[in-house]
Amino acid sequence: MNKVYVIGMGPGAYEQMTVAAVEALKGCDVIVGYTVYVDLMKKYFPEKEFMTTPMRKEPERCRLAFEEAKKGRVTAMVCSGDSGIYGMAGLMYEIGEEYPEVEIEVLPGVTAAMGGAAVLGAPLGHDCCLISLSDLLTPWELIEKRLRAAAQADFLIALYNPSSKKRKDYLARACDILLEYKEESIICGIVRNIAREEESMNILTLKELRNTEVDMFSTVYIGNKMTKIIKHKMVTPRGYRYDRK
């Protein structure tokens, strides 16, 4: 059987991979991925063979993996976070049509929204949206429409790809849209380098977030009306009414 795994490796630390992901990677002949993630995997599985392609070479990366699987080698395509959420699983199924003899198995992982939420406290305790601010693959008008919809219905929001060298002002633009619907005082959070050595977090208001620069290693959280700060953590109650002692 020719087989390729599409594996969500979580935010970056070995400990945040699932047991299934670790077992599948141990059993692989070759691990394929984006250069940065493969470098992390090399630390954890130094005995393995690795293949990489740079950013924007995702279709080539998929074909690399399928070609290896076609040779009969057990192959893993690794994705940061989850394999599906802004991950490679979709493209693997699309390109997999060219390789009908290769079976695809998707293994989920902890996506950035959840990994970062645990660092901030409990920001995503109610209905939430995940929105990427990257307009590389999505028209900005659609991103804007989704921001408006999410704000109008008071969703919690996790923003992926909030910034890059070419998109320095995108987070400010997004905040301006959210501020049309949400109060300036809404609690927000930023987590940088989730589950890595340089991990850091910051809790601030939506107004402050509007004027804060973040980098591409950040995930940004927008609270809802119920979000509050408890013991320096960002917490959104689910709505349980409980009796205080």
Add this chain to the structure above:
Amino acid sequence: MNKVYVIGMGPGAYEQMTVAAVEALKGCDVIVGYTVYVDLMKKYFPEKEFMTTPMRKEPERCRLAFEEAKKGRVTAMVCSGDSGIYGMAGLMYEIGEEYPEVEIEVLPGVTAAMGGAAVLGAPLGHDCCLISLSDLLTPWELIEKRLRAAAQADFLIALYNPSSKKRKDYLARACDILLEYKEESIICGIVRNIAREEESMNILTLKELRNTEVDMFSTVYIGNKMTKIIKHKMVTPRGYRYDRK
């Protein structure tokens, strides 16, 4: 140091827990949780001490955990899926205000939306919303508003708690709202008992979903305009334009 972990155990299988979750559970003196999840944990950690409270006794469950931690016992509160997404992390911080001497550490896990997505293929490959249809803790009007917002902006949607004994028609009501904005032919998916022995999945149109009964062990997925079926899987492309060979 008095410590309580809030642990996302993933969809249910041992293999879908993170390495960090397994390590924390191994190091615990006592594991607290909802009866059904604790029964799963008993299989994986038979030597541990367990404490449970039934559904709707969440505040009592939190206090049980804090009281154990206060005695100096390392304590774990387990949640199915992620610890934050419709999990106990928020309530633990709220009730934790009564126990300032106890440190809370949140460990993320694979939430049902992601675990089930991997079974269906790659339904959540683009911006998505997680919405719970339970109106136990949220007014139905707000749920309806969020469904409308999500549909209008063509979000992918994962529906949690799509049904229960008392809410048999809620999924149909939700579909009726979505059908005001989305085509009848939109691809949808249902996954039952994610990562458990009886796991099953089903791919169907939104119109068909409207007339399908699901149970409380199901997670429901609504596609966007780009969602399609490839090799009997539900796939939403991220938008990568790739050249076919």
